[in-house]
Amino acid sequence: LVVPELDFPNLDFVQAQNIRVLVLPKMTTLASQDLKLYSTVSVIIAPQLREIQSPILLPFLTTLIAPKLQKICNNCFQACRCLKKFDFSTLQKLMPGSFKNCKLLTQIVNESIDFVPFECFQNCISIQNIQLKDGFVAAENAFPKPEKDHVIQDYFVYREKILFRFQPKVRHFISFSVKAINEAAFENSFLITASIKNCTAIARRAFSQSVRLKRVDCPRVEILQKDVFQECLSLRLLLLNKLKVVVSSFDNCFNLEFVSLNSAEQLAPNVFNTTKVSFVEAPNLRTYLKSSRDQFQVYAPLLGLKQRRDWNYFGELERLKCLKRRFRVLKIKIGAVQAGEAKRLKQLK
Numbered sequence: 001l002v003v004p005e006l007d008f009p010n011l012d013f014v015q016a017q018n019i020r021v022l023v024l025p026k027m028t029t030l031a032s033q034d035l036k037l038y039s040t041v042s043v044i045i046a047p048q049l050r051e052i053q054s055p056i057l058l059p060f061l062t063t064l065i066a067p068k069l070q071k072i073c074n075n076c077f078q079a080c081r082c083l084k085k086f087d088f089s090t091l092q093k094l095m096p097g098s099f100k101n102c103k104l105l106t107q108i109v110n111e112s113i114d115f116v117p118f119e120c121f122q123n124c125i126s127i128q129n130i131q132l133k134d135g136f137v138a139a140e141n142a143f144p145k146p147e148k149d150h151v152i153q154d155y156f157v158y159r160e161k162i163l164f165r166f167q168p169k170v171r172h173f174i175s176f177s178v179k180a181i182n183e184a185a186f187e188n189s190f191l192i193t194a195s196i197k198n199c200t201a202i203a204r205r206a207f208s209q210s211v212r213l214k215r216v217d218c219p220r221v222e223i224l225q226k227d228v229f230q231e232c233l234s235l236r237l238l239l240l241n242k243l244k245v246v247v248s249s250f251d252n253c254f255n256l257e258f259v260s261l262n263s264a265e266q267l268a269p270n271v272f273n274t275t276k277v278s279f280v281e282a283p284n285l286r287t288y289l290k291s292s293r294d295q296f297q298v299y300a301p302l303l304g305l306k307q308r309r310d311w312n313y314f315g316e317l318e319r320l321k322c323l324k325r326r327f328r329v330l331k332i333k334i335g336a337v338q339a340g341e342a343k344r345l346k347q348l349k
Contacts, residue, residue: 024049032057042082052076062104066090072098088113094120108132116142175199181206186213194218200242202228224249232256240264250275261285272296 019038024030024046032054035041042062049066055075063085070090075097077083083102088110096117099105107129108121116138121127125144173186174195181196183203191207193215201223207213208230215237216229222242228249229235235253241262248271250256256275261267267288272280277296285300 021045029053030056056080074098075100077102096120097122099124115139118142184208186210189213204228205230207232227251229253229256246271267298 019041021043022035022038022041022045024044026048027046028048029051030046030049030053035056035058039058040060041058042060043065044058044061044063045065046069047065047067049069051071052069052073054073056077057079059079060082061077061080062082064083065085065087067087068090069087070092072091072095074095076095076099077086078097078100081101082104083099084104084106086099086105088108091110091113094113094115094117097119098117100119100122102121102124104126105121105124106126108127109129109131111131111133114133116132118139118141120139120142121144122141123144127144171190171192173191173193174197176197178196178199180201181199181203184205185203186194186207187205187209189207189210191210191213194207194213195217197217198220199218200220202218202221202225204225204227206228207216208227209232211231211233213229213232214234216235217239219239219241221240222244224240224243224245224247226247226249229238230249231252233252233254235250235256236258238250238256238259241260243261244263245266245268246261246264247268250259250272251274253275256272256277259272259277259280261280261282263284264282265284265286267280267282267285269288273295279297279299281299283299283301285298288298288300
């Protein structure tokens with residue numbers, strides 16, 4: 001339905017209930033009484049809309065395209081539980097409860113808003129990207145509670161550069177703003193995954209005794225102190241591609257299997273003794289003090305020949321041979337499976 005004038009046409013409910021897309025080319029202000037007959041509308045296009053005066057009661061609304069919208073009212077989209085796409089860039093101010101219960105809303109981008117009012121985004125459990133003004137303040141219950149199993153973003157740390165202490169019941173943590181994690185920040189937490197993209201330093205016991213932690217992705221960490229991942233019993237994967245000095249930070253990580261150390265230059269002894277790590281690929285490793293307890297094998301072509309002979313070293317040929325053996329075993333297994341399937345087909349015939 002395209003409404004060329006400012007006033008809505010007088011349509012009965014039978015006609016209005018079939019409308020899915022509503023185009024309002026000249027509408028500048030909108031109220032709920034204007035849309036009371038159009039309950040099935042899912043898309044509204046209003047290029048001149050500047051203000052919404054009362055809550056919109058459209059349960060099937062998924063998209064609102066209003067590039068000039070500046071003002072909204074309290075509880076504006078609370079009833080729009082299917083709302084997915086909304087442009088926040090032109091809004092001057094957020095109102096209390098304006099997007100409450102919009103569970104499909106995924107991103108909030110507005111560099112000028114510095115305050116998030118009470119219950120503004122409560123129960124918006126699908127939010128994955130929030131970009132507001134640096135140092136913005138959020139009122140109580142402005143965002144979903146961190147106890148719920150959804151991705152926790154920067155808005156719970158208010159874009160601070162140093163993370164001191166976090167809620168212990170958080171399951172997943174993703175941050176692009178945190179640059180340093182203080183001592184015991186996630187100690188004894190319920191954390192399962194942590195992806196801290198711009199963090200460069202992690203202090204002692206930052207993740208210690210987080211028994212549910214399975215994966216940590218910190219691609220820019222350069223400083224890793226001792227006992228950072230102590231007794232992380234479920235930890236299996238660590239991506240530390242910028243770490244240069246590796247110390248004993250993985251004590252009693254019994255399930256740790258893979259560690260990425262692409263930039264490591266120095267490796268301390270007894271680092272992976274209490275883990276399942278059997279092979280470490282460190283192409284930039286230059287110094288390593290081997291201990292008699294070290295059972296893992298290392299690929300490090302930059303080490304000197306004397307050091308290579310003193311401890312478990314996989315040269316280029318040995319590494320290729322190992323890969324060939326694995327391929328042969330896999331090929332044999334595949335052949336056995338195919339032979340078994342052929343026998344079954346014969347039996348069926």
